[in-house]
Amino acid sequence: MFDFEGKIRNVPDFPKKGIGFKDITTLVGDGQALRETIKRMKGLFADDKIDAVIGIESRGFIFAAILAYEWGVGFVPVRKPGKLPAKTISESYELEYGQDSLEIHVDAIKQGQNVLIVDDLLATGGTIVATTRLAERLGANVVGCCFLVELDFLGARKKLTGYRVESLVHFSEE
Amino acid sequence: MFDFEGKIRNVPDFPKKGIGFKDITTLVGDGQALRETIKRMKGLFADDKIDAVIGIESRGFIFAAILAYEWGVGFVPVRKPGKLPAKTISESYELEYGQDSLEIHVDAIKQGQNVLIVDDLLATGGTIVATTRLAERLGANVVGCCFLVELDFLGARKKLTGYRVESLVHFSEE
Numbered sequence: 188m189f190d191f192e193g194k195i196r197n198v199p200d201f202p203k204k205g206i207g208f209k210d211i212t213t214l215v216g217d218g219q220a221l222r223e224t225i226k227r228m229k230g231l232f233a234d235d236k237i238d239a240v241i242g243i244e245s246r247g248f249i250f251a252a253i254l255a256y257e258w259g260v261g262f263v264p265v266r267k268p269g270k271l272p273a274k275t276i277s278e279s280y281e282l283e284y285g286q287d288s289l290e291i292h293v294d295a296i297k298q299g300q301n302v303l304i305v306d307d308l309l310a311t312g313g314t315i316v317a318t319t320r321l322a323e324r325l326g327a328n329v330v331g332c333c334f335l336v337e338l339d340f341l342g343a344r345k346k347l348t349g350y351r352v353e354s355l356v357h358f359s360e361e
Numbered sequence: 362m363f364d365f366e367g368k369i370r371n372v373p374d375f376p377k378k379g380i381g382f383k384d385i386t387t388l389v390g391d392g393q394a395l396r397e398t399i400k401r402m403k404g405l406f407a408d409d410k411i412d413a414v415i416g417i418e419s420r421g422f423i424f425a426a427i428l429a430y431e432w433g434v435g436f437v438p439v440r441k442p443g444k445l446p447a448k449t450i451s452e453s454y455e456l457e458y459g460q461d462s463l464e465i466h467v468d469a470i471k472q473g474q475n476v477l478i479v480d481d482l483l484a485t486g487g488t489i490v491a492t493t494r495l496a497e498r499l500g501a502n503v504v505g506c507c508f509l510v511e512l513d514f515l516g517a518r519k520k521l522t523g524y525r526v527e528s529l530v531h532f533s534e535e
Contacts, residue, residue, distance in 0.1 A: 198446040208446045215426070216413070216435040216469055225430060239390070245419035249426040249436060252389070256399060256427045261390040266419075272372040272382045295390055 189223040191356045195336065207361060209336050211307050215249055224355065225253050228305075228333055231353045235330050238300040239263050241322060243289070243314055244270070247306035250335065254305060263295045263302070265318050278320045280313035289314060291321040298326030309334040309354055312343030319350065363397040365530045369510065381535060383510050385481050389423055398529065399427050402479075402507055405527045409504050412474040413437050415496060417463070417488055418444070421480035424509065428479060437469045437476070439492050452494045454487035463488060465495040472500030483508040483528055486517030493524065 194214035201208040214220045228250065237258055242251025244266045255262035268277065271290050279288040296302060304318050309332075319329050329350060337343070337354030340361060344352055368388035375382040388394045402424065411432055416425025418440045429436035442451065445464050453462040470476060478492050483506075493503050503524060511517070511528030514535060518526055 196447065201446040202443075210446045212438060212445065212447075212466055212469065215429075216437055218429065218432070218434040221426075221430055221436060222433055242423075245422060245440075246438075248419060248422040249416075249438075252395075252423040252426050253430045255389075255392065256395055256430075258392070259396055260392040262395060262423060263390055264386060264420075264423075269376075270419075271386065272375040272384045273370065273386075292386055295386065 189220070189227070191220070191224065191227075191335070194220040195356060209308060209338075209358065211246065211335055214335070221253075224250065224335060225257065227355055228254060228353075229257060231333065232303060232331060235303075236301055237303045237330060239296055239302045239327075241265055241291075241296075241302050241304045241318060243304070243306040243318055246308070250307065250333075251305035254303070254333075261295075263291065265289050265291050265321060276321060276324055278317040278324075280317040282313065287313075289317045289321065291318075291325065293325065296322060296325040296327045300327050301330045302327045303330050304332045305334075306332075307335050309337040309343050309352070311341050312346040315343070316346050319347075363394070363401070365394070365398065365401075365509070368394040369530065383482060383512075383532065385420065385509055388509070395427075398424065398509060399431065401529055402428060402527075403431060405507065406477060406505060409477075410475055411477045411504060413470055413476050413501075415439055415465075415470075415476050415478045415492060417478070417480040417492055420482070424481065424507075425477075425479035428477065428507075435469075437465065439463050439465050439495060450495060450498055452491035452498075454491040456487065461487075463491045463495065465492075465499065467499065470496060470499040470501045474501050475504045476501045477504050478506045479508075480506075481509050483511040483517050483526070485515050486520040489517070490520050493521075 331351035505525035
């Protein structure tokens with residue numbers, strides 16, 4: 188199997204002291220690694236009928252856009268507040284200190300569509316939970332949530348009970 | 362020819378009164394339109410040897426990532442300050458009021474590589490000029506700058522003399 192983990196750079200003390208940041212730019216900056224990543228993500232959902240791929244701003248756009256293109260379906264962005272110009276709905280989520288929110292265009296998904304939600308990293312799970320809510324409020328069926336990297340030690344999966352969650356690379360400790 | 366313009370939504374008074382915002386989410390949300398967009402962008406640079414595709418945060422990521430994937434080359438993000446975790450260089454550019462800057466990882470491009478810079482929209486040209494400088498400071502050869510939409514009436518092309526600039530859709534007035 189392709190060594191995805193070997194293409195991810197660990198950046199110590201980013202964004203703050205004591206945190207080891209999983210930098211995926213080294214993976215996407217390698218043409219072969221990018222190809223292998225998409226091949227594997229596609230394979231995981233090869234038996235599903237996906238009508239649209241939702242990407243979470245901004246690194247999620249990279250993988251979600253390519254998957255949408257490959258499947259010939261629409262790409263739907265979920266963005267920070269105030270970025271999407273037309274009518275939106277919003278969901279907030281908790282941060283370590285305070286909260287933030289995400290938005291989706293109300294007409295981006297049609298009732299009953301099967302959607303795949305894609306992001307680069309599953310950490311505490313706040314953004315993905317908010318995104319599943321946004322999709323479902325628009326009547327979508329969330330087929331799954333797909334990540335390049337999952338930080339297992341943060342335990343986000345317990346917030347995603349009932350959803351199919353797939354990650355290519357797992358880190359079991361910080 | 363595919364009607365790219367017909368897939369772009371005009372949102373009046375966004376982000377402020379009197380501005381008509383060109384919303385590309387309606388285009389990328391349409392699987393066929395996304396395919397046609399990439400086909401056309403690929404065709405424009407079919408005779409060039411591209412070693413890496415640079416995408417400007419965040420909507421530029423959508424098209425740049427797909428092109429990099431299609432060509433089997435690396436995708437390189439240019440981002441707002443503080444987002445890229447490893448060592449970066451920075452270029453500032455003028456806004457209507459004040460200034461902002463963009464960053465690139467110093468090891469994202471190798472000396473002598475041919476790069477294509479991709480963004481969704483060419484408006485005043487501040488971000489694309491900053492991005493050409495970032496790429497060239499790392500020793501890249503900028504093969505061209507590719508946009509989905511160009512706002513001709515803002516005259517950004519005169520800041521890009523000597524560069525090949527390609528846009529799929531032109532708006533000649535506000």
